Structures are given as structure tokens and as C-alpha cells.
Amino acid sequence: MSQVLGNPQLEDEDDDEEDELVGLADYGDGPDSSDADPDSGAEEGVLDFSDPFSTEVKPRILLMGLRRSGKSSIQKVVFHKMSPNETLFLESTNKICREDVSNSSFVNFQIWDFPGQIDFFDPTFDYEMIFRGTGALIFVIDSQDDYMEALARLHLTVTRAYKVNTDINFEVFIHKVDGLSDDHKIETQRDIHQRANDDLTDAGLEKIHLSFYLTSIYDHSIFEAFSKVVQKLIPQLPTLENLLNIFISNSGIEKAFLFDVVSKIYIATDSTPVDMQTYELCCDMIDVVIDISCIYGLKEDGAGTPYDKESTAIIKLNNTTVLYLKEVTKFLALVCFVREESFERKGGKKKEPMCPGQFHLVVRASAHGPMSHEFESSQGHVPWLQFVPGSGRGRAGGSQLMCLSHRCFSLSPFLPLCLKIHGKISLEGRELKADARLSALAAHCRHLGMGSG
């Protein structure tokens, strides 16, 4: 669901949707807030920030920065599965876009995308109202451009925001680093870090903490950075991490992530270090699973969902590592790295993967806090997940449902790829997209030295 706040005119971004327009004085998230979708309230599997055990108000994530710094692209790529190349055609935002991602994601928060050219401190903007309910302010700096103006703007924004709300997490995305050499990246980060903190020190505001991330929409860094931003807003994070630690120590699993399937943000992981390659493989696996499910999961009558309680996938890499994905809730998947020998349980009639069923229960219980109502893993429709013929990726939004009749498959990234889905695959039309995705995953694995090629 997306909303726009125009200045001075209100304008709806998508006429087809029934989103109400919100006045400038209507930034609140009270019961009358227009993004409160009565059908989506109390979503199963959604971490509700208005839970009495977390915060009173659903926190906002603000995306701010100069014009053309990449804000809309980040939002589209992370939450709408837009392919990075498509962002080249994005028009400049001339109004504040507010999007509620709670309908499609585990985490219940809003993203406010501010158009670069708007004078945010124009008196017609009630910035106090905006900052008061803000959980994280992401300031995007185009690293390929001269960033002096961006730094001045960052300083102004952060100091104003801090005066209103000292609890905001200030996150600086040093963006578009795909265009920089490794040395240049480090130098740019050091320089921006130094200048931004010097400005705060000069203003006597050294207590403001800025976190910096090198990001690009052309790799997984933007998902990783967003994961970190979102994790800071999840009050149950320590509990989830503890549960994952207990889970891996009792199961022979090497690394476990709890992923928000639609955004590929990881909500939590165990306390062993995260390496980028592992994270990237997990993201690729989620793409493969959703693409395959969307294509081959249709029931004859068109009923079903692309991701549900029975969704499971196993990918065996040729370095004796197994990737294992299991549905945890309607929005969440557990993705694990496990050694092949630990993965296969001996003694039964057939070798069976470990079942994280107990983990499933604890996560669901913990995510909602002891007083919250219990929820069931969804068996219902997942309207935010659909196959997009143009991009070859599942994406949020839309009404065209793809369904899943067979959710459990196993594939190997060795060439030739071995894919078992009802024993039959024909590679025509959109199926080729899945083939391309599988090939990409295989290539990725080979690149990491995990595939035989």
C-alpha cells in the first residue's frame, strides 16, 4: 500500500488503488490513519510495533537525501523487487511517498520517500510531527557525486530531527558505490564519516551517533544495510538471536538466518559472523524458491499460494554444504547452512532433513510477546507475491496470484542442474526466467568455488 503526501497539492501515486490521501497534518498513525487497512490489521506473522511490549507507535523509516541520490530506487528494489536496471527509468519524485510495508512483510513499518528537491524545512511541513514517530532516518548520499552539499543537508536534517526525537537511529547510506574502486570506497567512507562527525562535534552534538553503510542496488549490500536498519527496530531481536544460537548449537547447523521472504531482509541471525557471500547465497536461494514456486506451483484450478506452511527447499552444493529453507510464518523463512553429514539423519527409512519445527514455534511465540494473541502460520493467499513476467522475479503487490501445488524441491547447482518438481520441466516462455535464475545461482556458486562447473 502506498500513499503520497503532496506539497502543497496532495496527489495519489496510483489511481487504481483505493489509498486515501493524507493531509499534511495527518501524519499520525492513529486509528483513523488512512493506511490502516482493516483487512490487513493483526496480520498473522507480522511483528506489530504497536504491541504494548514494543513501542506505542508504529515507527517510521524515513528515506531522505538530495535529488537523484537513489532513494526511490532503494525502495523499489528492496520492497518491490524492481530490477536495478529498471530504476534508470524512474522519474524524479515530486511528492512525499509513504508506503506501509506491513501488508507484505514481517516487519510492520512505513517508509517515507522524500523527494530530493523539496525544502523539508519549509514552514508548511510539520516536521516535528514527522520526526516524532520516526524509528530510523536513512540519509542517502550519492558517493559518485560531489557530496559536500549532501553532508550539509545531512547535518541540518540530523540536528533538526534529534531536537524533536532523540531516539531516532541515524543511518547514512553511502550509496552507488558500485561505481567506485575498492580503495576509493574506503576513502570515501572515511572522508564522509570524518566530515559528518566533525560537523556534529562543532555543533556540540557529538552524542548523536551516525551509522554508515556502503550500499548499491546492484548487489546485496542494500539488502544487508536495510537488514541492519530494520533489526535495530525489532525489540525482540536479542531473543530471536538467542533462539537461533540455541537452535544451531543443538542441530549441527553452521549458520541460520531468519529472512523476511518478500524483501530478503534478514530479521535475525545467530551470533556467528555474517559473511556477505553466505548472505548472497541465501538471497539467491529465496529468489529461486519463489520463482520456481510461482511457475510450477499453480494448481489446476488456479488455487493455492506460492509460499505457505509446506514451503521447503534444499540445495546441495558440491562442497558438502547444504542450503536449507523452511517456512516459519507466512512472511518468514528460516535459511540454514549445514554440512551434508549433519543434514542427513541416519537410522530412518530414508534420510530426512532436520525439521526446525520447534524453532518455528518459539519464533512465533517470541515475535509476538507473551501477551499477544497466538497466530497460525498462514495457509491463506499471499497477494503480495507474484511472478512478474517482465523481470523474472516475484514481487510485492498486484493481484495476479501464482500458486503452488508442490512446494518441496531439491536442486543442485552442479551442471547440468538437477531440478525435481513433479518430475517434469519444460523450459518455455516464463519458465526460461526460472532457468536463468537457476543458472545465475549455479554461476554464483561456481564463483564462490562451490560448484563443479
Ligand SMILES: Nc1nc2c(ncn2[C@@H]2O[C@H](COP(=O)(O)OP(=O)(O)OP(=O)(O)O)[C@@H](O)[C@H]2O)c(=O)[nH]1
Ligand atoms: N550506479 C548506481 N546508480 C543508482 C543506484 N541507485 C540508484 N541509482 C540511479 O540513480 C538515479 C536516481 O535514482 P532515484 O531513485 O530516482 O533517486 P531519488 O533520490 O529518488 O531522486 P528524487 O526523486 O529526485 O529525489 C537513477 O538513474 C538510478 O538508476 C546505485 O546503487 N548505483
